[in-house]
Amino acid sequence: MEPALAILVGILVAVAVWLMLSRNFVRLLLGFAMLGNGVNLSIFVAGRLSREAPPLVVEGEVVLGAAAANALPQALVLTAIVIGFGLLSFALVLAWKAHERLGTVRTDEMRVAEPERTP
């Protein structure tokens, strides 16, 4: 199933990129959330898939069964999910405050830091 998931990742990324190209900051952030999903899934897939058993050592055993899933990508993705959440939630709060202070969430209307007049 890895190839199918690889294509799904591509679709997620394409959608994410499309959203991130928007001039609406909230849409851009939706894109980032989507991109995070795609990228996390890609790491998961890149570490190869297993349907057999989760990486839990069965009671009484010492070594994980041979068919069990690769635990490392799971740990990596777990870290990445949480980190992505931290970034996204900050960015969402920023979007809220940006609207409050700049009166818009459209990035092409945000011209305070780089005003139109000065090159």
Add this chain to the structure above:
Amino acid sequence: MTALIDIAMTASWVMLSAAFLIGFARLVRGPHLPDRIVALDMLALIGICAAALHALETGATAYLDLALVMALVSFLSTVAFARYVEWVAFRRADQANPPPLDHADD
């Protein structure tokens, strides 16, 4: 697993798959905000069912924990969305020219 369980399992997966797809269709179709929330709420419920079924299939109780967590947590998003719709409703009441209902939150 005996053949009986095997067949039941396959049938169950098929039914859950169908449920996912149909529920998602409603999510997309809408047409109003509450319809979508109902759909998402139900999709999470089907997810819970899938997790429970997977626990049964693999024998790993870790998936039961997943189902449990989903049962608890999915509620939160429903609450948030319901609050969101209420707020949309309150705002519509203040608007002179509210947008059409299927675009109520625009």
Add this chain to the structure above:
Amino acid sequence: MIELLVAALMLGGSAFALVAAIGVWRLPDAMMRMHASSKAGTLGGSMLFLAVAFGLGDFGTAVRAVAGIAFLLLTAPVASHLIGRATYLLDVPLHPAQTRDDLAGRYDLKSRTCRPPDTRGREKP
């Protein structure tokens, strides 16, 4: 015996989940869709939890399965209550088959209150 029970619960649960989905798709308005989701869905989920409880059989699993059922039973109604309320507040058009609506006009969006029917009011204790 247990296996039969588990198979039945599994199939039943999945079937009710499917019914819930079909209901959400087929029923004509948001309020009715919620009936499908909250009733059939909750039953489906609960049956699958029970299936797990019987199928895996150990104590911890059973307790967790029961807890899962409890969560479903607790959260589903609250969710549908909140969505229903939101539906009413938003004034989503209801299906024409509607026979009676005691709630119509009871919500006041400005003061954000919900009044009882005009004929009735609980005397303050």
Add this chain to the structure above:
Amino acid sequence: MTNRSPAKEPGAPALLVLNLMLMLGWCGAFGTFSPWALATGFAAGFAALWLTRHLWGTLEGSYFRRTIAGFSFSLFYAKALVVSAWQVARQVLSPTITARPGVIAVPLTATRDVEIATLANLVTLTPGTMSIDVSDDRSTLYVHVMLLDDPDAVIADIRDNFEARLLEVLR
């Protein structure tokens, strides 16, 4: 919650603990903690306690009454849930949707928040009904009904079957 002779008679919680201990003892004796063993253990423990109820005080000890009420309510409720789900399934799977929905105002007897909340939640999971909201003065529960042929019957059903039984368990 009445407790007529607190000095001599153990209250309901103490009996519940005793019952659970008997249940665990039962399971220990059989060496299994399967749901089935637990259920039979609880039933056996309950029976043992009931048979020896003179030891624990009055015959109408609240523990026995409320436990039985709880079980019967659970059974009633489980049946209601199944029935309601079945009803929905029939509606949903029938070639044409024939539902005649409506919203009715149900006057409430229950006054405490927990009672109202529980009732509202239960109503949702039972056949054809779904609570939407409670009026701000908590006098009325608004209920959406999927097959609203006889509003008064629905109101009566809620009041007699649900509210009464529920209050029995909770009070």
Add this chain to the structure above:
Amino acid sequence: MNGWFAALAILIPLAASAVTLLAHARPKAQTALSLGFAALLLADAVLLMGAVWRDGMVVVQASAWDAPFGITLAVDTLGAVMTLIAAITGLACLVYATAEIAEEHRRAFFHPLSHVLLAGVCGSFVTGDLFNLYVWFEVLLIASFGLLVIGGTKAQTDGAVKYVALNLVATSLFLFSVGLIYGLTGTLNMADLARVVPRVENTGVLNAAAMMLMAAFGMKAAVFPLFFWLPAAYHTPLVSVSAVFAGLLTKVGVYALMRVVTLIFTHDPAWIHGVLLWTAGLTMVTGVLGAAAQNEWRRILSFHIVSQIGYMIMGLAIGTKLALVGAVFYLVHHIVVKANLFLIAGVAQRLAGSMELKRSGGLYAAAPWLAMLFFIPAFSLAGFPPLSGFWAKFILIKAALDERGWWIAAAALVTGLLTIYSMTKIWGEAFWKPHPDGAITVTTAPRAMTVPIAVLAACTIVIGLFAQPFLAVAERAAAELGDPAAYAAAVLGALP
């Protein structure tokens, strides 16, 4: 013992952020703790540098799990130097901040976030694990987000939106590349990667993954044409914040690029170095032209960061030992100088009332001490001898000419000239030109501001006048960069 110095480079700032957070309700204690921990970090960085210099590369297997299984901290000379410079810059900016920030800024978690930033920066410099590098990048990134918005002005919010958005792109790219590389090699340890990468069969995929990782680092390093986030935001935050950013953040990207290009992606040097060379040239020129178009202190300085990143990339791209020496030397010099220029911009604003050159002036007459303090880093940046920037530029140009890289040398020289143009623009407008609103009344600044500036300026002079020891360090760092096998052996031991 040496291993502890490496670990402490992460743990001290992390502890500092926790402690300063706990002392949030006590302003004085928080400030004192913040400075104390920054000093402690500096002490640790000095010890780490000493240890690396004395005993060679410091390698720690975190929690004693063998490489490549656990996370390895691996500090070579470059890592130690970068850590040291980060600690110096951090301390200088924190001292400066004590005079700059108001209570409301302090309450917005200035101190804890600053230390988180330092933890991220130092973590990036000491780690030897690709995914762990990603984690520290995120740590410094999120801290930079927080620091960027402290103060909450419109400009900050606007700048933050762009900064955040583009850095999120870079971050996702980084993570995706890590996933690809892990999928190709099954390992994350950089030393292990150095050994395994040549065995990869699907070389096209490897190349593409390498390029994507380099693009992610390039974005963090603000190279052409991925630098948009930097000039969009760096002129908006508190001065001490922008100084730390200016000094450290992009350098982490450059450091990471140097690390992976010299250690891991050695399989297709013609292509990778070729791409880097073009990037370097375009980065230099576009950055400096961008600066030429600006009329505000920090906007000018921000574009100059971009252009000077080009020099460092140039050294990496040429890739000879001398070129790497130049890149390392430039890195060190630039952190000190650029952070200082931002700090000076803050003082200039304090005295002249604005960072807009049009609305500034008269500082030469009113505050000769500031003029001198500006002159040193500014003309060091422009590459005038005998300041630090001269040697950096000289080495790189020599390295380019040695390899007959005519056009890149020409680009470097033209960029140098335009840098002079920008620095003299600031000098002419803010210092020489009379102030448009008449005389300047405030002519002094708090010692907490002037001392860090003076110390950093002194560093610039010392690096310039007594370049040999610094050169020796850069030479050793470059020699180590040029010997990936030794790095791998130090980390992995006798592993096949």
Add this chain to the structure above:
Amino acid sequence: MLTVVLTPFAAALAAPFLVARLGERAVFLFALVPAGLFLWALANLGEAFPGRIEATPWVPGLSASLSFALDGLSALFTLLITGIGTLVVLYAGGYLHGHPQLGRFFAILFAFMGAMLGVVLSDNILALFVFWELTSLTSYLLVGFESGKAAARRAALQALLITGTGGLCLLAGLILLAEAGGSWELSDIALAQSWLQDSPLYTPALILILLGCFTKSAQFPFHSWLPGAMAAPTPVSAYLHSATMVKAGVYLLARLEPALGGSELWLYSLGIIGAITMLLGAVFALLETDLKLVLAWTTVSALGTLVFLLAPSQEPSVTAAMAFLLVHALYKGALFMVAGNIDHEAGTRDLTKLSGLMRAMPVTFAAAALASVSMAGLPAGLGWVAKEMIGTAKVADNIGLTLTAATVANAMLFAVAAIAGISPYFGAKSDAAAKAHEAPWTMLAGPVVLGGLGLIFGMVPQLAADRLIAPAASAVLGTKATLEITLFKAFDWKFMLTLATFAAGAMLFIAWRRYGAAWRERADPILARGPDRGYDHVLAGLAALAGWQTRIIQSGRLHRYVAASFVVIAVMVIASAFRGRFALAGLTDTGRVIEWAVIALTAAAAIVTAAATTRLLAVTALGMVGLGVAMLFMLFSAPDLAITQFMVETLVVVILALILIRLPGFRLSADGDGPRWLNLGIAGVMGTLVSLLLLGVLAEPFDMRLAEWFAAQSVPEGLGRNVVNVILVDFRALDTLGEITVVAAAAMGALAVMMRAARKPDGGRGPDGGRAPDGGEGKGR
């Protein structure tokens, strides 16, 4: 010699403090510094050839050493630098009497002096370059000394940019020279001529070095900065821009003559550029009315002459160059100081307003007259000697054209000498002359001494010839040079030509008095198109280019930034992918219904998120994507991941809902997000690329080393059955530490965003966003 070079720098450091302490009396103390160095140089004149070298290591890793060499050439320059330096220090004390920035002035002046000494004494190329650049830098500060005046600032910048450009070329040239010559020491390179000129690096090195020298010595077309530099205080003009710094280029040419000279490239570039500069300077001198500018143009002309003289690489011309170098330094220094005196005492430098100053400023006149005699090349001054030798040079190069050019230039300079040195003192008493009075003695010492020296050397030419000029020429030529000077040799054609030149000059002077104004009028439009305007155009062009580029690249529009980033990444990645094997993994199993369903659902939900035209649909669809991903994690044996994913996704959706509530109604649709096809294209390419990369990764056999190690070690070493957990809390605990830090910092950051500074409201403060100067109001709120 290190001490010699460092002494002025020490004086520079001490100067501000001494002025603050002693006031203007410090000037006399200052004068002792160059005077002492002058004596040192005099004492060391003996060891002029082949020179003495002292080396101190500096940056051995880069072959930079503080090695100094004293030979005839550097001795001549050292004497000029320190001797004129002494007089200029005294002169400046008078000229800048009462100036508030006196201390700073002397600090910079001494820094310049040290740098200039460094240039002429350094044997190491790098050290030479360091000092060379320092002279540019100090010159910049001195030209802009009157920083309140826009003209001064412009002139300073122009000087710095032009000499800076040259400096950078020079650096490159020197690096190539060192490589070709095999050494960083000039004394070694001087011996390397034979192979150096065969090196492929010779031509680029020479061109670059010439660019450096020509810009520094104001050769055409880089001369425009020198007249501008007259914005500097007159002592600076006298010192830097006539006697010393501008000759650094000439010095370096002379210094490198043994190594680089003798080739055709050398001959023609020096000859042609020198000749053009010589003529051009003379012509422009005639067209100016500002006394200092007239002198500046004659300096340009003289520098052209010097370069011109160095072109042939033959003994007569080199000796002539050295003699003229000395003469010019003396008379031009004197004339500048005289000009300063007039400006200072009469209040103007405008030649059209100056006449009849003789009565008021007799000593000044005397000095001016002496200097003018030298300049004009009349027999009583050393100038005569120089002219004589120029004649020799002209013969030597055998080119009639340059002979004519030199003669014409000489005639013009004769006229200019009369204009600048004589005309202000005669004629009717002007308004300026009425106010004027003689300058203080400190300001007279310089011109009188320099003018007097010219006279002495003129009377006893052998004095200068033996002790100064011949050793210098020897150093340049690399062989012992001798020369015999007599005031009068014979009535040969050279003498006649010289006399004719004088006559022409005199006629030109008379013509200037009558038609000068008309010439100026006619010349103005031509002047407006000169290199000085060119400089402005270059700067304007640069600004326009910079602005244009920045508007395109740094447009301030985030969506363009994002699009550009993705495009660049895609292009680079695609280009890289083609450089190697790119096998793709194929589908090996059929999968299960639920897997396909979830995959389809997730993909569909993603597309719906993008296409959604209402906010809630977008957010709920995003929630569905999250759910789908969680389901995939679950289906492929990652329960912990699924739990985390679901919890996080739910939290995201909750936060989104809460945030969206706070934003007013805006269409989440793609309205205004254009160009749509381009965005779609970028998105499609990125998606395809990601899929292909991942498929490529999957085609690679997977290395299970780490996976197996974790599987084996989790229980015995990590003491945990959940391998993922063990990795997170033990094997890779550092990641988890960072992860926790990120979340904590995100929380702090989010709180920081929400805090609004208690400041004045934004607005009205332009691009720094209304951030108030923190000193003003930041504190104590």
